[in-house]
Amino acid sequence: MAEGKTIVVKIKRQASPTEPARWEEFSVRWRPNMNVIACLIDIAENPVTRYGKPTTPVSYEANCLEEVCGACAVVINGRSRQACSALVDHLDQPIRIEPMSSFPIVRDLVVDRSKMFEDAKRLRCWVPIDGTYDIGPGPRIAPERQQVAYALSRCIFCGNCLEVCPKVNEHSDFVGAALINQVRLFNMHPTGAMHAHERLQAVRGIGGIQECDNAQNCVKACPKGIPLTESNNDVNRQALLDAIFGWMFR
Amino acid sequence: MNPTRVILIGGGLAGLMAAIRVAELGHAVDLFSVVPVRRSHSVCAQGGINAAKNLKGEGDSTWQHFDDTVYGGDFLQNQPLVKGMCEAAPGIIDLLDRMGVTFNRTPEGLLDFRRFGGTLYHRTAFAGATTGQQLLYALDEQVRRFEAEGKIRKLEGWMFVSAVLDDAGVCRGVTAVSLRSGEVRAFPADAIIVATGGIGSIFRQSTNSVACTGSAQSALFQQGVNYANAEMIQVHPTAIPGEDKCRLISESVRGEGGRVWVPKTPGDTRDPRAIPDAERFYFLEEWYPKYGNLVPRDVATRAIHKVVFEEGLGIDGKAMVYLDVTHLPREMLTRKLGGVLEIYEKFVGLDPRDHPMKVFPAQHYTMGGVWVDNENQATNVPGIYAAGECEYQYHGANRLGANSLLSCIYGGMLAGPAAVRYAQNLAKGSDTVSSDVYERERKRQEDIYEKLRGQEGSENPITIWKEMGETMTQHVTVIRYNKDLEAADAKLAELQERYKRINLADRARWGNQSLHFTRELGNMLVLARLITQCAALRNESRGAHYKPDFPERDDENWLRTTRAEYDNGSFKIHLDPVDTSLITPRKRSYKS
Numbered sequence: 093m094a095e096g097k098t099i100v101v102k103i104k105r106q107a108s109p110t111e112p113a114r115w116e117e118f119s120v121r122w123r124p125n126m127n128v129i130a131c132l133i134d135i136a137e138n139p140v141t142r143y144g145k146p147t148t149p150v151s152y153e154a155n156c157l158e159e160v161c162g163a164c165a166v167v168i169n170g171r172s173r174q175a176c177s178a179l180v181d182h183l184d185q186p187i188r189i190e191p192m193s194s195f196p197i198v199r200d201l202v203v204d205r206s207k208m209f210e211d212a213k214r215l216r217c218w219v220p221i222d223g224t225y226d227i228g229p230g231p232r233i234a235p236e237r238q239q240v241a242y243a244l245s246r247c248i249f250c251g252n253c254l255e256v257c258p259k260v261n262e263h264s265d266f267v268g269a270a271l272i273n274q275v276r277l278f279n280m281h282p283t284g285a286m287h288a289h290e291r292l293q294a295v296r297g298i299g300g301i302q303e304c305d306n307a308q309n310c311v312k313a314c315p316k317g318i319p320l321t322e323s324n325n326d327v328n329r330q331a332l333l334d335a336i337f338g339w340m341f342r
Numbered sequence: 343m344n345p346t347r348v349i350l351i352g353g354g355l356a357g358l359m360a361a362i363r364v365a366e367l368g369h370a371v372d373l374f375s376v377v378p379v380r381r382s383h384s385v386c387a388q389g390g391i392n393a394a395k396n397l398k399g400e401g402d403s404t405w406q407h408f409d410d411t412v413y414g415g416d417f418l419q420n421q422p423l424v425k426g427m428c429e430a431a432p433g434i435i436d437l438l439d440r441m442g443v444t445f446n447r448t449p450e451g452l453l454d455f456r457r458f459g460g461t462l463y464h465r466t467a468f469a470g471a472t473t474g475q476q477l478l479y480a481l482d483e484q485v486r487r488f489e490a491e492g493k494i495r496k497l498e499g500w501m502f503v504s505a506v507l508d509d510a511g512v513c514r515g516v517t518a519v520s521l522r523s524g525e526v527r528a529f530p531a532d533a534i535i536v537a538t539g540g541i542g543s544i545f546r547q548s549t550n551s552v553a554c555t556g557s558a559q560s561a562l563f564q565q566g567v568n569y570a571n572a573e574m575i576q577v578h579p580t581a582i583p584g585e586d587k588c589r590l591i592s593e594s595v596r597g598e599g600g601r602v603w604v605p606k607t608p609g610d611t612r613d614p615r616a617i618p619d620a621e622r623f624y625f626l627e628e629w630y631p632k633y634g635n636l637v638p639r640d641v642a643t644r645a646i647h648k649v650v651f652e653e654g655l656g657i658d659g660k661a662m663v664y665l666d667v668t669h670l671p672r673e674m675l676t677r678k679l680g681g682v683l684e685i686y687e688k689f690v691g692l693d694p695r696d697h698p699m700k701v702f703p704a705q706h707y708t709m710g711g712v713w714v715d716n717e718n719q720a721t722n723v724p725g726i727y728a729a730g731e732c733e734y735q736y737h738g739a740n741r742l743g744a745n746s747l748l749s750c751i752y753g754g755m756l757a758g759p760a761a762v763r764y765a766q767n768l769a770k771g772s773d774t775v776s777s778d779v780y781e782r783e784r785k786r787q788e789d790i791y792e793k794l795r796g797q798e799g800s801e802n803p804i805t806i807w808k809e810m811g812e813t814m815t816q817h818v819t820v821i822r823y824n825k826d827l828e829a830a831d832a833k834l835a836e837l838q839e840r841y842k843r844i845n846l847a848d849r850a851r852w853g854n855q856s857l858h859f860t861r862e863l864g865n866m867l868v869l870a871r872l873i874t875q876c877a878a879l880r881n882e883s884r885g886a887h888y889k890p891d892f893p894e895r896d897d898e899n900w901l902r903t904t905r906a907e908y909d910n911g912s913f914k915i916h917l918d919p920v921d922t923s924l925i926t927p928r929k930r931s932y933k934s
């Protein structure tokens with residue numbers, strides 16, 4: 093592609109949850125190695141549509157811009173993904189950008205993903221420690237086990253796995269793959285495992301693991317390559333065993 | 343014990359640690375953050391966190407860690423707290439380990455350690471190459487636990503705007519704005535802790551996250567909080583240049599054996615893999631045989647500048663050098679550096695296991711920051727504490743790699759209990775303060791917002807931001823000349839004038855990001871000028887601050903902290919002595 097070229101971007105706009113959505117088209121100057129975020133910054137500098145109509149800058153979430161904070165998840169050309177790592181040269185044009193639809197809309201591309209953090213609370217996704225004073229090292233962990241846990245712990249709470257899940261919608265409370273994976277992570281930790289029952293009980297509750305119908309879209313949508321289906325199966329098995337034999341340990 | 347309320351501004355490592363400490367002591371915490379705390383900039387940290395645990399039989403010690411840190415900082419730190427931090431470090435690693443951080447392990451199941459810049463020891467604990475992410479998550483999860491118990495209240499999506507000061511100049515709370523509704527509200531507290539991180543956005547393309555604007559620090563500075571060593575800005579030697587940001591390639595890549603080189607022949611257009619070893623210039627290894635690729639960042643960055651701009655050896659004649667890991671075992675690379683190599687792969691489109699990476703220096707960190715005392719993170723304003731990258735205490739004129747995560751956690755550990763102690767000793771708590779005090783400040787801030795929203799003019803905030811970033815990157819980073827610094831300050835003053843004529847294309851209250859950004863931009867411009875003016879003042883070279891016209895360190899005149907005080911739009915800069923009572927300053931050289 094040559095300098096001087098422009099890119100066409102179509103963005104779904106919505107001024108607030110109560111206002112109707114509409115599409116706007118922009119034309120942005122192409123530069124090498126551009127990502128979708130660079131397009132949005134350009135639009136903020138010159139908020140005029142492709143047809144010369146003045147408009148407002150697009151609201152969007154972003155922070156790290158290197159796919160580790162999880163903020164900038166949007167749907168680009170029909171695929172739910174992080175905007176920072178969506179490189180313009182790899183996208184068909186016009187580039188269609190819209191907010192994720194599984195979460196309540198705030199404005200333009202901003203949605204409210206607080207449900208994920210609330211679920212993390214409900215599922216007790218932490219290692220309960222006695223306190224932050226210095227009481228010596230943690231448990232020893234085999235390197236192989238660390239490698240498995242590390243892969244699970246890279247979840248950035250972007251919500252892409254929820255966006256693509258057929259079971260996540262306004263009629264269900266399904267917690268989704270990201271949170272089930274967290275249950276597996278904390279149940280794996282030697283201290284976390286002491287409280288596995290609480291998490292399994294919660295994950296069997298409303299919107300829990302039984303809602304998963306194994307469509308396996310989640311694992312394909314995960315930008316961090318987390319083995320989400322494997323986590324689902326593992327937690328399912330744990331939950332089943334806990335339901336049958338759990339009483340023996342209480 | 344009277345129940346007190348502490349406000350935390352910022353939920354990166356420093357803020358979360360402080361919040362946990364306050365909650366553990368049984369006091370209420372309001373935790374403010376512009377982004378959900380789990381998305382804070384600390385997630386970006388890749389390489390690791392330092393602690394002299396000496397698990398590799400090298401004879402490492404906390405004193406050696408202390409000495410490396412002070413030497414690396416070119417002796418500009420007040421030493422006692424730095425020593426305290428290094429002594430606390432092994433215990434901090436244990437704590438993080440107990441919280442479930444997935445640190446890499448040795449075959450015996452113990453923590454593994456790697457090398458980092460500015461030391462000869464394996465002192466850096468790491469979780470793959472996303473250590474900051476793993477640490478932040480561990481603290482975030484502990485905070486969530488307190489939140490579930492009702493001990494911490496999170497106010498995510500609320501941006502700190504100003505401190506509420508009573509007539510005696512004591513801090514009694516904050517005002518904040520909801521990024522969603524645009525509402526400005528006052529929140530009372532007995533003490534506040536600022537943990538708002540870095541200031542990379544002032545340089546526009548830095549390795550920092552979008553939220554690292556320094557706006558909160560600047561707002562506090564303008565309200566009377568002192569700011570120290572503003573001129574000390576770290577430029578990291580190895581980042582991928584980018585339009586929206588510069589993406590860091592961590593020092594850990596060199597810690598695990600990565601090598602920096604350029605072709606010996608200027609303008610050599612061959613594929614790097616076709617260039618034989620004898621025709622490559624491993625300039626860091628050649629110039630600094632003892633530390634090689636692991637010299638501190640200021641040294642490596644200047645060396646790259648020299649090789650590129652003075653010797654004309656940049657790749658394809660461009661401002662770029664190779665960072666090469668292609669000689670290292672693939673399995674090791676994936677296990678220990680996967681996270682960072684992935685960034686190169688995703689954003690450049692080449693696998694660094696096969697292709698040497700092309701990198702260049704980028705603004706990365708501020709050693710300078712909010713002034714705090716030498717005991718417990720207190721600023722000069724009663725009731726305001728600070729911790730993390732936003733304050734100046736631990737890194738002097740140059741920060742060593744993997745020391746920041748440590749200083750954030752250590753600072754947070756001190757600030758939490760200190761704020762509680764202060765609040766407990768207050769003769770009158772915030773509940774006795776008249777509501778007028780809060781309403782006055784709230785109204786003042788709301789008026790500023792309303793004025794901005796209605797303002798007419800022809801200027802665009804993004805354009806001003808870009809020009810500020812260009813000016814700062816060009817004149818106030820690696821190499822500094824007084825005449826350029828003067829020109830930069832004049833340019834910034836011009837931008838401040840143009841700022842008054844900003845016309846917001848968006849006049850809504852709901853979710854108006856340009857409005858909030860523009861408010862921050864005004865504060866960024868003040869901090870940019872402070873950095874520039876302090877840089878102009880310091881006529882010597884020390885750590886990251888390098889002036890070719892004053893190439894030597896000058897202890898006699900400049901072993902001083904520059905402590906700035908805001909004075910009606912201009913800055914009074916005081917030169918304070920530095921506490922070097924534990925290690926006598928000596929010449930700094932990494933050549934042998």
Ligand SMILES: Cc1cc2nc3c(=O)[nH]c(=O)nc-3n(C[C@H](O)[C@H](O)[C@H](O)COP(=O)(O)OP(=O)(O)OC[C@H]3O[C@@H](n4cnc5c(N)ncnc54)[C@H](O)[C@@H]3O)c2cc1C
Nearest residue numbers: 352353354355356384387389390502539730731744746747
């Ligand atoms: C790419 C990269 C890699 C790094 N790698 C390492 C490493 O390997 N080892 C190491 O030791 N250091 C590393 N560093 C440095 C280290 O990551 C940072 O210095 C550290 O994470 C800063 O933490 P913090 O808690 O001070 O602030 P942050 O993590 O930046 O958090 C700041 C918080 O303040 C909030 N905030 C900001 N402004 C406001 C406001 N006005 N109102 C409300 N809230 C606000 C934000 O939302 C956020 O929650 C790295 C830095 C970068 C850029």
